[in-house]
Amino acid sequence: MTPQIAPDDILSVQNISKRFDVSEPFLNRLIERRPRRILTAVNDISFDVPRGKTFAVVGESGCGKSTVARLLMGLHAPSAGAIRFEGTDITHLPPGNPPALRRRMQMIFQDPYASLNPRWRVRDIIGEPLKNFGICKTRADVTREVEKLLSQVGLNPADAKKFPHEFSGGQRQRLSIARALTTRPELLICDEPTSALDVSVQSQILNLMKDLQDEFNMSYIFISHDLAVVWYMADVLAVMYLGKIVEVGPKEQIFENPQHPYTRLLMETVPKLTVGGTERTPVAGEVPNPISPPPGCAFHPRCPLANDICRGAAPELNLRSGGQKSACHAADEGRLPPWLRLAAE
Amino acid sequence: MSNFVPMLYSVWDSDISYSFRKSRVAVISALVLLAMFLTAIFAPSIAPQNPFDIAELDLFDSELPPFWAEGGNTAYLLGTDTQARDVLSSIMHGMRISLLVGFASVILAAVMGVTLGLLGGFLGGIVDAVLMRIADVLLSFPPILVALLINGVLRGALPSSAQAESALIVLILSIGLTNWVQYARTVRGSTMVERRKEYIEAARTLGTGKVAIMMKHILPNVLGPVLVIATINLGMAVLTEATLSFLGVGMPPTQPSLGTLIQIGNEFLFSGIWWVVVFPAAALAILVLAVNLLGDWLRDALNPKLR
Numbered sequence: 001m002t003p004q005i006a007p008d009d010i011l012s013v014q015n016i017s018k019r020f021d022v023s024e025p026f027l028n029r030l031i032e033r034r035p036r037r038i039l040t041a042v043n044d045i046s047f048d049v050p051r052g053k054t055f056a057v058v059g060e061s062g063c064g065k066s067t068v069a070r071l072l073m074g075l076h077a078p079s080a081g082a083i084r085f086e087g088t089d090i091t092h093l094p095p096g097n098p099p100a101l102r103r104r105m106q107m108i109f110q111d112p113y114a115s116l117n118p119r120w121r122v123r124d125i126i127g128e129p130l131k132n133f134g135i136c137k138t139r140a141d142v143t144r145e146v147e148k149l150l151s152q153v154g155l156n157p158a159d160a161k162k163f164p165h166e167f168s169g170g171q172r173q174r175l176s177i178a179r180a181l182t183t184r185p186e187l188l189i190c191d192e193p194t195s196a197l198d199v200s201v202q203s204q205i206l207n208l209m210k211d212l213q214d215e216f217n218m219s220y221i222f223i224s225h226d227l228a229v230v231w232y233m234a235d236v237l238a239v240m241y242l243g244k245i246v247e248v249g250p251k252e253q254i255f256e257n258p259q260h261p262y263t264r265l266l267m268e269t270v271p272k273l274t275v276g277g278t279e280r281t282p283v284a285g286e287v288p289n290p291i292s293p294p295p296g297c298a299f300h301p302r303c304p305l306a307n308d309i310c311r312g313a314a315p316e317l318n319l320r321s322g323g324q325k326s327a328c329h330a331a332d333e334g335r336l337p338p339w340l341r342l343a344a345e
Numbered sequence: 346m347s348n349f350v351p352m353l354y355s356v357w358d359s360d361i362s363y364s365f366r367k368s369r370v371a372v373i374s375a376l377v378l379l380a381m382f383l384t385a386i387f388a389p390s391i392a393p394q395n396p397f398d399i400a401e402l403d404l405f406d407s408e409l410p411p412f413w414a415e416g417g418n419t420a421y422l423l424g425t426d427t428q429a430r431d432v433l434s435s436i437m438h439g440m441r442i443s444l445l446v447g448f449a450s451v452i453l454a455a456v457m458g459v460t461l462g463l464l465g466g467f468l469g470g471i472v473d474a475v476l477m478r479i480a481d482v483l484l485s486f487p488p489i490l491v492a493l494l495i496n497g498v499l500r501g502a503l504p505s506s507a508q509a510e511s512a513l514i515v516l517i518l519s520i521g522l523t524n525w526v527q528y529a530r531t532v533r534g535s536t537m538v539e540r541r542k543e544y545i546e547a548a549r550t551l552g553t554g555k556v557a558i559m560m561k562h563i564l565p566n567v568l569g570p571v572l573v574i575a576t577i578n579l580g581m582a583v584l585t586e587a588t589l590s591f592l593g594v595g596m597p598p599t600q601p602s603l604g605t606l607i608q609i610g611n612e613f614l615f616s617g618i619w620w621v622v623v624f625p626a627a628a629l630a631i632l633v634l635a636v637n638l639l640g641d642w643l644r645d646a647l648n649p650k651l652r
Binding site (some may be wrong): 070073074075081095097098099102103106107109110111115116117118119120128130132133176179 | 384452542543544546548549550551552562566598
């Protein structure tokens with residue numbers, strides 16, 4: 001169970017789930033005698049985001065990372081559970097409402113080519129929240145604020161007149177960041193902000209985000225599938241698999257001594273240039289279909305340590321000696337072999 | 346005002362403008378259309394005769410052939426009809442009505458179609474289902490039949506005394522209410538694509554309301570194809586009006602459109618007075634052809650895949 005909300009946590013998520021009804025239309029189901037199909041994107045997860053820190057979420061595509069971000073922002077309504085922002089219940093509040101509260105949390109989206117309206121000028125894109133949240137009253141105020149934000153994210157204030165298509169991917173992501181910064185948020189939710197960018201540009205954006213975090217004392221929820229990026233950004237790390245958090249704890253602990261076979265599998269996939277000719281366990285299998293997840297531990301079909309208990313009952317998130325929590329029967333029973341790989345350097 | 350010249354230059358320098366200047370068909374169609382619009386707008390002042398002013402008509406001049414034929418008179422360049430009305434002047438005035446009906450019905454259809462398409466695509470669910478089933482029903486009949494039906498219902502609802510004056514409005518309504526479906530379907534499709542994009546989600550998290558999202562975010566992004574459909578539909582609307590008038594349910598003979606002129610002339614076709622029907626028909630054909638060619642060019646010019 002999640003402990004009581006500590007005062008130094010900015011966001012607390014308790015047992016939220018999101019189920020999507022992906023059934024075919026009623027008539028098709030009736031005629032073809034198909035059952036309803038429910039996709040469980042997020043399955044009963046809890047976590048706390050410490051203030052001023054970066055809480056990173058990693059996992060493969062389709063594990064529910066982005067759904068978590070959308071639940072937090074109110075873009076999806078959770079099917080169960082509660083979300084508290086500084087003690088205020090925001091579980092069922094619509095996005096952008098109430099303004100006084102929602103302006104304190106903002107989001108950066110994954111695709112810098114889709115997250116900016118192609119028909120709007122930069123001035124209007126960044127000015128939108130300024131007007132919506134009543135931060136700037138006059139046109140001149142908006143222009144001044146937009147130009148200030150543009151220089152804060154490393155763009156030219158004269159870019160305010162341009163359209164999004166006149167920018168590169170990295171510059172567009174800077175625009176996205178500038179837009180999120182308009183309300184001076186305390187919590188920034190970043191949904192794979194660098195996954196659509198070139199590696200060289202990624203590091204620029206990540207450095208910018210780190211600098212801004214220090215400057216404005218923001219807390220980040222950083223969603224990614226890239227362990228190198230997560231290693232650089234995270235303070236606390238959660239590993240998701242098929243809608244569940246399988247391991248969560250301080251970043252160093254998880255990288256140095258992962259206590260879940262899935263985390264280990266993820267670590268194995270990071271190529272190491274320094275160690276030559278190490279033997280790698282090939283990644284077995286695919287992520288199962290979240291519409292009909294396997295019984296017991298969702299990871300058991302791919303897990304080398306799976307036994308009958310794993311196939312029968314879902315494991316609980318239990319505290320390990322290193323300080324992280326992981327949901328694994330093998331770790332509970334002490335069957336988890338010692339971790340031999342070195343931490344990512 | 347200071348940036349008017351650079352703005353003018355950027356319009357001249359744009360892709361569309363370049364494509365327009367390169368396309369001889371587009372330039373010629375545009376010129377023909379421009380000439381026809383000007384004729385229609387200024388018809389009362391430039392037409393040689395007011396064909397609806399009985400004082401100007403001289404029955405001795407009735408049934409005159411065009412000026413180049415034997416017995417023709419240069420005062421009546423394209424001849425006169427059985428009432429001694431100058432065919433050229435009638436065409437000029439008729440074009441006025443035809444273009445008025447065409448434009449008004451296209452605007453009506455576009456506004457209605459864009460609004461309904463936007464609502465259906467954005468709200469989805471029951472609103473969308475109802476709108477699209479209505480659209481399906483309308484699409485399953487030939488448009489002229491639907492226009493006839495709406496026309497009949499509207500006329501039936503009006504007292505007979507008001508029918509002549511309201512003929513114009515009835516025509517615009519019946520053609521507009523027939524043609525909105527195309528706009529609605531196109532806009533609905535693009536709206537459904539746009540509303541799933543991240544910039545809409547971003548706008549929602551930034552506190553932009555639903556109406557503002559529809560009007561300010563989605564609308565500008567779905568309007569491109571509407572312009573093309575509207576251009577092509579203008580030709581269709583003029584033609585539908587002509588057909589309805591030809592069938593006798595459009596403009597009355599006291600306010601003839603091109604279609605009415607063709608209908609009137611049609612009665613005399615076999616008595617050898619061919620000019621009364623051929624010239625309005627030719628004017629109609631040229632008008633619709635020019636609009637369609639311009640619409641075709643616009644469709645290709647705005648299609649990034651064909652650039």
